[in-house]
Amino acid sequence: MSSPVPVSYRHGGLVCTDHTIDVPLDHGDPGGPSLSLFAREVVAEGREHEKLPRLLWLQGGPGGRAERPNAAGAWLRRALAGHRVVLMDQRGTGRSTPADRLTLARFGTDHHAAAGFLGHFRADSIVRDAEQLRRHFQGEQPWSVLGQSFGGFATLTYLSLAPEGLSQAYITGGLPTLTGHADDVYRAAYARTLTHNERYFARYPDDQRLADAVAAHLETHDVRMPTGERLTVRRFQTLGITFGTSAKFDSLHYLLETAFTDGVRGPELTDTFLRGVDAAVSFAERPLYAALHEPIYAQGTRPTAWSAHRVRQEFPAFDAEQGGPVRFTGEMVYPWQFEEDPALVPLKGAAEALAARTDWPALYDLDRLAANKVPVVAAVYHDDMYVDREHALATAGAVRGLRTWVSHDHAHDGVRADPAVLDRLLAMADGRD
Structure with a gap:
């Protein structure tokens, strides 16, 4: 099925372009059923013709759609100072093919089939979707990623499965345990x-x-x-x-x-x-x-x-x-x-x-993470209620070259609440901090 022509519009000092591509339900079976994947590229008005690097936003969740430009947190305006930002509705959410009580009704009482379907909606599939989206936008050129909460989990999966697709990774409140149950x-x-x-x-x-x-x-x-x-x-x-x-x-x-x-x-x-x-x-x-x-x-x-x-x-x-x-x-x-x-x-x-279920595929490649070459910086929130600090720091130590900033001043939503969080990570990545 061919993808619709991208649609652009202007909103609040931003230029937004909507994209839809088709991705396999199961990336191991590219000829099988497909899903629709929606993404919105956002660039600051007046800079839409500049060759700015792209930054993929991976939101928290699981199961949450990407932020909309009219309600996005403090991070977006800061990111747009130097990037084109890609807001991808992770599979099953938003304008991507939804997975909910209405669409899953087609499985009827075949609960194992429904579970098998939902097994394709974890971070490994999200990363493979992102790789297809990257190629849609810019061929084999790598891009950067900003992962918040579960988006940080997906970023670690990205570094495990397709590090060649990343030039830089920023993580906020999202360093998971790599081996814990x-x-x-x-x-x-x-x-x-x-x-x-x-x-x-x-x-x-x-x-x-x-x-x-x-x-x-x-x-x-x-x-x-x-x-x-x-x-x-x-x-x-x-x-x-x-x-x-x-x-x-x-x-x-x-x-x-x-x-x-x-x-x-x-x-x-x-x-x-x-x-x-x-x-x-x-x-x-x-x-x-x-x-x-x-x-x-x-x-x-x-x-x-x-x-x-x-x-x-x-x-x-x-x-x-x-x-x-x-x-x-x-x-x-x-x-x-x-x-x-x-x-x-x-x-x-x-x-x-x-x-x-007892046959879950691995989400992280420990050897590849230990040999990681992608620059990674991460904000770890000292009193984060959702992501354990000690688990996060143990994971940071398992990823070669990952630099952390442990903040006592922000809660789990720090990157949304205060542009200084992303500013600090960008400075760390540039060697200014």
């Missing part, structure tokens, strides 16, 4: 999430009373979300996902202050509160995040087996049934969410098959 990831994540709970309640001490009151109300009342399903205590607890970024750390506080109103039958949870909860905990806009969150760590024969769910038992502070103060969970996905979230219910069988 998902259990190791979540065991460290639960401990960090408890620390972020303590910080939150130290800042807003009265919110403990409110959170406990909401949980008690949910235990004794059939409270329905805007989408019709019952709001459970355990789903309410997943609001701690907001603790990991500077932009959203305080959002739970302003949500909790709207929680209750005096109804005909006594205290009731408000529509404002329930709509806010739904916006934060629903996976309707990013179902792949839930389906693939543990598989992004899977390599070899050991299954993930709902790692976050199992490891949670080692941290009784998160058990609301024990009667203690409510503690919110963070970046974890649980099997019961595929029963309670309407956007995930149709994906339950596929998710269970993914959790049981």
